[in-house]
Each structure stands twice: as C-alpha cells, then as structure tokens.
Amino acid sequence: MTTNKSMRKSDAGWVADPKTGIGLPKVAYGKGIYVYDVHGNRYIDASGGPAVYSLGHGNEEVNEALKRQLDKIAHGYRYTFTSDALEELESLVTEACGADFADMVFVTGGSEAVEGALKIALQYHTARGEKSRRRFISRRRSWHGNTLGALGVSEFLDRRAAFEGALVEASHVSAANAYRPPPGVRPADIAAFCAAELAAEIERLGPQHVAAFIFEPVVGAAGGVVPAPPGYAKAMREVCTRYGVLMIADEVMCGSGRCGTWRALEFDGVEPDIMPIAKGLGGGYVPLGATVYHRRVADVLFDVDGGPMTGHTFTGHTLACAAGVAVQRIIRRDDLLARVRRGGAILMRRLGEELRDLPEVGDIRGRGYFIGVEFVADPKTKEPFPAALGVCGRIVRAAAADDGLLCYPSPTNVDGVNGDTTILAPPYNTTDEELEEIAVKYGRAVRKVIGEVRTSR
C-alpha cells in the first residue's frame, strides 16, 4: 500500500500538504480540471497525474454511466460472459484505430498492457514455429512500466536498480530526440542513424532471436515528452518488417487522443503490430488499459492457439469497460481531439511567450495536450543542471505551493542522472481560460526557481 508516509520518503518532487509542509495533501473532490483537498485548497491539475485524466475529474455523465452499470452488474467473468460494455468499447477502439485493430485484451493499466504486448509477441513467434525469437529491443531513456517484464524493457536507471539481475533481458538502442541527437548525429539524420543502429543490433543478436522492438512514439516520463523526429517511425517500421521483428508502439501515455490523433503513431503514418494503451482510455475513472493488436498478429494467434494466451481474473472487467465507453463516447461526440490539436497549439504558444526571455529554457516540445519543457544550465552546450540542484522538482513544488498548479516532474532525462523537464498534460476539454491560467502560473513558478538557481550558482 502506498501511504502518505512512504510517499514522503520516496517521491520527492511532488506537492506537499499546504498545512503541515510534509507528506501529501489529502484529496477531497475534483471537478473538471480542478481538484480540492480536505482543507479546501484548490489545485489546477495541468498534468492529470501522469497524463491520465482525459476528461478531467467528476464528469457527471461518466459517473452516471458507472452507476447504471453497477446497478446491472459490476463484473461478468471473462470465461463465462461477454457484455455490452466490453463489445462497445472494442468497437469504439477499432473505429478510432482502424479496421485492422479489431482485437484487444482489456486489462487494468499500462504495465499490464505492456506485459500483454510482450507475451503476445512471444506467442506469435512460437505459433509461427520461430520459438527462438525471445529477445526484445527497446530504447534508452524509455519507460514501459513496473512489472518485471515491462521494467526489463525500460531503461529508467533508478527505477531498475533494485531489480537488476532478475529482469527480462533486453537490448537498448538510441533514443530519438531532435534536441539531443545521438553523439555526432545531425537532427536531420536521426531517423537514418537509428534505423541503421536497430538493423545492426538485430544482425548482432541474429534475427532468429529477436521477437520485437518496443518504443514510445512520443516518449513520456523518461524523456520529458519527446516526439519522434520526422521519418523515424517509418524507418524503424521498415527495419522491423524486413527482419520479421514485431513493432510494439507503447501508447500508454501518448495515445488515446492525448497528442491530438487517437493513435499517436497515426501522425507518423505508421501502423504498429501491437499497441498497449491505458491512461486516457478510461480517463482515470477506473483502472483500465488494453493490449490492441493488428489483424496479421491476431490471425496467427487465433488460427494456432484459439486466441491470445494472456489475461487475468479482471481482464475485460465490465465496469471498467463501461467507464471506457462513457469516456470515449464523450471524446467523440464533443470532437475533443480537434480541441486537443487547437488547444495544444495555444498552450505551446503561450508557454513560449511566458518563458521567452529565460535562456535556461532549452526546449519546449510536444504534440496536442502533451507538452514537455526542458531546462538547461547552458543553452549553447545544452549542459543540464547538476542533479543535486533538483531544478524540475523545485519548479513542480513551487507551482503547487504558490499557485496550486499541478505539473509532472521528469528528472534524469539526459543521462539517467541529470536532466530537468516538466510535463503538462491537461484534460482534452480544458478551456482557453484554463490554458491561460496554466501558462501564467507555470511561467511564474519557472521564473521564481530559475531566479533562485541563478543566485545560488
């Protein structure tokens, strides 16, 4: 159980209880983009935790849909029953992703969705008589979740450290970051460089040993929102296809509309073989994720094994699917992805204006309502601040303490130790006035902390 006491020890960088100054504030209720603690303090939730709350808090339509489902039944066990909620959510996801993504397993969150993706990749190769394909390739500065398999393919050094030696073995190739290209590579050459590097790693391992390449189309917490450079996803897709390696696009954080297209990779004109999703799918109303897989994978699994060999007691949970249906219907009805695209451009512009004269703001990047701001000690060399200064944690704490603005700290993005970025990921229905409030309050917190850092150095 995560208690206020254990959070105090392990999660420095978050908001502190305004009354005591220690531990976390106790949440009372939420409405839209605002959250209130038990002392009546109001917070504007500009990051949605880690980019979860696609509709904000306390949406009455979603709550009503959940109550209606509960009045009927909470859970029809997956080996006994299907349900309207499950079937409708499948249809909504397929309509959003394309007809080739008609098969999926609904799970309880992102790590489980990634775990399912890894297992489906292994099962696919076994079913095709290529059981030697067991190895995963992922990228540096990536986060895929906290179960042993998902953690094994992640390269988030401090989160892995305690478990090294017991993790699924994976190769890590270069991250693709236009602001921080691999050493000696020009930004325009990142796609070609990374594709050649992936091909070389597959050759080194032997293609007959490689199951899948897993990556985040827009990197989340491990990179501080890093969209793939132009041409990158297509080049990586081509290498995967050439070697019979499955492409897993981890859209747990960047997908389900957060970047302004329902699939983040839609923007790059690429279809993955397997796609874990979570967070924005159910908007945080209940724990919900899914492993979605392409028809060419599904055909093999169903022909040989009768279906995917992954799933747990709560797979396809009826109430969770009802929440997903309610959230996704509203997003579609209100055309909220258009809103994300338009509002994302506004927020990006306003952040640029608020932070314009601060050379320590190295990069403002992202797509839609998924925006990262990276801070550097030296804008010319892009040298990060020393980790000991804790710059991004201080910005997050100052924003919360002074103005009740919640944003997400993403430290260590440069080399696993140093690096300061913060993430903004408001609900898809955030209004222009709320965007303005976020930009102004965020600018104020950054200005305050950068001022203090300048004086102390």
Ligand SMILES: Cc1ncc(COP(=O)(O)O)c(C=O)c1O
């Ligand atoms: C890209 C990505 N994959 C997987 C996960 C794991 O999801 P969860 O925390 O819901 O298990 C996360 C969580 O932040 C994530 O950002």
